[in-house]
Amino acid sequence: xxQKNVLIIGAGGVxxxxxxxxxxxxxxxxxxxxxxxxxxxxxxxxxxxxDKGHDMPFTSHALDAMDSDAVEALIRQxxxxxxxxxxxxxxxxxxxxxxxxxxxxxxxTAIHEDPAKICETPPWYANYEWKRREDVAAAGITxxxxxGFDPGVVNAxxxxxxxxxxxxxxxxxIVDINAGSxxxxxxxxxxxxINFREFTGTVxxxxxxxWKENAMFEVGREWDLPVVGKRTAYLxxxxxxxxxxxxxxxxxxxxxxGFGDHYxxxxxxxxNLGLLSEQPVTTAEGLExxxxxxxxxxxxxxxxxxxxxxxxxxxxxxxxxSLDGKQGEVFIYNVADHKEAFNEVGSQGISFTAGVPPVxxxxxxxxxxxxxxxxxxxxxxxxxxxLELLGEMGLPTRVIDATGDHPI
Amino acid sequence: xxQKNVLIIGAGGVxxxxxxxxxxxxxxxxxxxxxxxxxxxxxxxxxxxxDKGHDMPFTSHALDAMDSDAVEALIRQxxxxxxxxxxxxxxxxxxxxxxxxxxxxxxxTAIHEDPAKICETPPWYANYEWKRREDVAAAGITxxxxxGFDPGVVNAxxxxxxxxxxxxxxxxxIVDINAGSxxxxxxxxxxxxINFREFTGTVxxxxxxxWKENAMFEVGREWDLPVVGKRTAYLxxxxxxxxxxxxxxxxxxxxxxGFGDHYxxxxxxxxNLGLLSEQPVTTAEGLExxxxxxxxxxxxxxxxxxxxxxxxxxxxxxxxxSLDGKQGEVFIYNVADHKEAFNEVGSQGISFTAGVPPVxxxxxxxxxxxxxxxxxxxxxxxxxxxLELLGEMGLPTRVIDATGDHPI
Numbered sequence: 001x002x003q004k005n006v007l008i009i010g011a012g013g014v015x016x017x018x019x020x021x022x023x024x025x026x027x028x029x030x031x032x033x034x035x036x037x038x039x040x041x042x043x044x045x046x047x048x049x050x051d052k053g054h055d056m057p058f059t060s061h062a063l064d065a066m067d068s069d070a071v072e073a074l075i076r077q078x079x080x081x082x083x084x085x086x087x088x089x090x091x092x093x094x095x096x097x098x099x100x101x102x103x104x105x106x107x108x109t110a111i112h113e114d115p116a117k118i119c120e121t122p123p124w125y126a127n128y129e130w131k132r133r134e135d136v137a138a139a140g141i142t143x144x145x146x147x148g149f150d151p152g153v154v155n156a157x158x159x160x161x162x163x164x165x166x167x168x169x170x171x172x173x174i175v176d177i178n179a180g181s182x183x184x185x186x187x188x189x190x191x192x193x194i195n196f197r198e199f200t201g202t203v204x205x206x207x208x209x210x211w212k213e214n215a216m217f218e219v220g221r222e223w224d225l226p227v228v229g230k231r232t233a234y235l236x237x238x239x240x241x242x243x244x245x246x247x248x249x250x251x252x253x254x255x256x257x258g259f260g261d262h263y264x265x266x267x268x269x270x271x272n273l274g275l276l277s278e279q280p281v282t283t284a285e286g287l288e289x290x291x292x293x294x295x296x297x298x299x300x301x302x303x304x305x306x307x308x309x310x311x312x313x314x315x316x317x318x319x320x321x322s323l324d325g326k327q328g329e330v331f332i333y334n335v336a337d338h339k340e341a342f343n344e345v346g347s348q349g350i351s352f353t354a355g356v357p358p359v360x361x362x363x364x365x366x367x368x369x370x371x372x373x374x375x376x377x378x379x380x381x382x383x384x385x386x387l388e389l390l391g392e393m394g395l396p397t398r399v400i401d402a403t404g405d406h407p408i
Numbered sequence: 409x410x411q412k413n414v415l416i417i418g419a420g421g422v423x424x425x426x427x428x429x430x431x432x433x434x435x436x437x438x439x440x441x442x443x444x445x446x447x448x449x450x451x452x453x454x455x456x457x458x459d460k461g462h463d464m465p466f467t468s469h470a471l472d473a474m475d476s477d478a479v480e481a482l483i484r485q486x487x488x489x490x491x492x493x494x495x496x497x498x499x500x501x502x503x504x505x506x507x508x509x510x511x512x513x514x515x516x517t518a519i520h521e522d523p524a525k526i527c528e529t530p531p532w533y534a535n536y537e538w539k540r541r542e543d544v545a546a547a548g549i550t551x552x553x554x555x556g557f558d559p560g561v562v563n564a565x566x567x568x569x570x571x572x573x574x575x576x577x578x579x580x581x582i583v584d585i586n587a588g589s590x591x592x593x594x595x596x597x598x599x600x601x602i603n604f605r606e607f608t609g610t611v612x613x614x615x616x617x618x619w620k621e622n623a624m625f626e627v628g629r630e631w632d633l634p635v636v637g638k639r640t641a642y643l644x645x646x647x648x649x650x651x652x653x654x655x656x657x658x659x660x661x662x663x664x665x666g667f668g669d670h671y672x673x674x675x676x677x678x679x680n681l682g683l684l685s686e687q688p689v690t691t692a693e694g695l696e697x698x699x700x701x702x703x704x705x706x707x708x709x710x711x712x713x714x715x716x717x718x719x720x721x722x723x724x725x726x727x728x729x730s731l732d733g734k735q736g737e738v739f740i741y742n743v744a745d746h747k748e749a750f751n752e753v754g755s756q757g758i759s760f761t762a763g764v765p766p767v768x769x770x771x772x773x774x775x776x777x778x779x780x781x782x783x784x785x786x787x788x789x790x791x792x793x794x795l796e797l798l799g800e801m802g803l804p805t806r807v808i809d810a811t812g813d814h815p816i
């Protein structure tokens with residue numbers, strides 16, 4: 001069977017990582033195509049691939065990914081069999097539609113969002129993606145939702161605990177700590193618009209068999225994690241809570257994100273002034289403008305942080321449960337290094353951890369291991385093949401369990 | 409001689425105060441006209457005048473005050489003899505031009521600004537207004553610059569010290585403390601665009617016979633003032649330093665403005681992120697927008713603060729000098745009350761202190777006392793008639809000198 005052509009949609013820092021990872025694993029795939037609204041950004045990524053000595057066929061394309069006809073046409077034109085959607089969070093549904101029509105596998109790394117809405121009712125996946133489950137199955141394509149790091153790898157960590165540790169899971173606490181430093185006065189690690197949108201709405205967690213609502217920064221807890229040490233993380237809204245709660249309804253599912261006081265202060269000022277609003281305001285001169293988009297425009301481009309980024313990230317799942325009635329807990333985690341990520345693929349660590357997993361998912365589809373011909377979240381798939389492949393690709397998984405701290 | 413018609417240009421909170429003060433002193437003037445880009449705002453002010461029972465002839469007009477032909481035409485049409493410019497800081501030069509051509513007296517309350525520039529080289533008045541001195545004299549009109557509270561009344565306080573206390577002035581420290589509370593999370597007391605523009609540039613002070621440069625919030629000092637007590641104020645850039653330094657070149661001239669930690673934090677976040685910039689940025693969607701104008705759009709309208717504003721302001725000059733070789737100092741000040749201002753004219757205290765003095769100046773022009781037929785700053789005019797009239801109009805002056813704390 002011919003190798004499968006891959007189409008990456010998006011050309012930001014995460015797309016660059018995914019492109020490098022596809023190129024490093026060229027033997028697993030056919031051709032690599034990169035499509036972006038701005039074709040020059042795709043060309044720039046291809047140049048970084050050539051700079052690293054990669055020589056598989058690379059082609060850039062201009063694409064309005066909000067236009068499902070255009071997505072379908074491009075997939076057919078390129079005979080792409082796997083689409084990795086690492087573009088903005090607003091294009092999922094149009095890209096998925098194009099994949100359904102053209103018969104290509106679909107992988108994304110973050111949940112769909114409507115630009116005009118913040119924080120819809122839980123579970124979030126049910127508002128958009130899961131409505132297409134029957135269509136995906138009918139089309140006979142594989143659609144893997146949320147296959148970045150978080151969501152994505154952390155979902156696999158939960159599944160790993162299910163597969164290898166417990167027959168009953170009581171709680172899943174996902175903790176995301178970035179202990180790195182970019183040296184700027186303030187910057188977000190990924191698209192500021194998406195970053196802030198995550199934190200302006202209600203914080204949903206799944207506890208005691210129901211959705212709990214909190215405000216951002218209302219619930220904080222100090223964690224003591226490998227390598228990064230003691231850090232305060234705050235109960236936050238995040239995609240994976242909304243799928244894990246469906247697979248593990250009897251467990252408490254919470255997401256914790258680490259923030260320093262400086263981030264919280266800047267966020268609080270911007271939010272309280274109304275500058276994080278996705279609703280347009282009108283200036284005294286009569287110009288209608290969305291404040292959040294102006295905040296995005298003045299902040300550093302996250303991709304520009306990479307060269308100076310130092311330090312490490314630690315992201316993992318503390319899973320508590322029981323096996324044959326015996327209680328236990330396990331912390332499953334990865335530590336990534338910003339500088340190593342930059343040296344390898346020219347991106348900072350946050351982009352690296354998000355951009356590698358969808359390529360691992362693409363490889364598992366190409367190999368047939370994960371080519372399940374339906375729509376799934378990552379925890380619906382066997383975890384060990386994914387985590388072992390990620391280990392080979394630069395995101396090793398470690399476990400702290402009753403026997404100590406060791407690789408899986 | 410017929411009473412002089414007055415034209416107020418601008419229809420914000422300060423204009424409202426000025427309109428009420430003209431109406432209260434109707435016998436001093438002819439008709440009152442109010443012109444604004446948005447005529448509905450002028451109509452709204454006129455309604456508040458009628459609500460208070462005033463019945464002199466009031467007329468509103470739509471005016472683009474950046475168009476000097478339009479200003480000239482309106483002055484001629486109305487036979488206005490005195491123009492009170494309390495519109496935006498960007499219109500001074502076009503309004504002045506209209507007055508020169510039409511032969512009307514000109515009064516403003518703040519220095520001219522170019523929208524595209526922040527903090528030009530000192531002395532600021534020399535960049536725009538003072539270039540028209542000869543034209544004003546040739547036209548035989550009176551132009552009184554900076555006749556609000558600060559600049560304005562505080563310039564008269566310095567002149568009062570010169571007239572009644574010292575033959576040599578060593579230092580003039582102007583201190584502006586607003587100890588009121590508006591009950592909002594954050595708001596500026598006047599146009600946010602002008603408010604922030606004051607503090608984003610270099611802080612110029614006149615010390616040791618030359619211009620000194622500092623950054624905003626670099627130099628703070630605790631003051632202990634009447635009524636408001638101990639407050640921290642910061643060396644700030646302000647209009648009046650730029651004219652007082654010309655009249656008192658041997659004195660140190662400094663302006664101090666009180667800020668709470670909350671204001672400083674919000675300001676620092678906005679400034680460091682680039683959101684106070686007057687230079688346009690381009691959003692990801694290609695929209696060109698000036699960040700500062702978006703910040704203005706999301707902040708509360710200063711006029712909306714009035715109903716809930718409580719507490720007092722204290723603004724004064726600490727003047728040190730000598731008389732016949734004997735050293736001394738005097739603190740000349742006013743205390744205003746936000747709630748009393750609202751009850752009287754429907755505006756908060758900051759607008760009140762700014763809007764009353766230009767009307768006092770207009771009365772002194774109408775009476776001939778200040779009708780000097782040239783361009784002057786307030787310190788160039790005898791202070792006592794102005795301060796006594798202000799006392800009658802709700803802004804009494806007090807003095808702390810060797811004999812104690814007493815009215816002038």
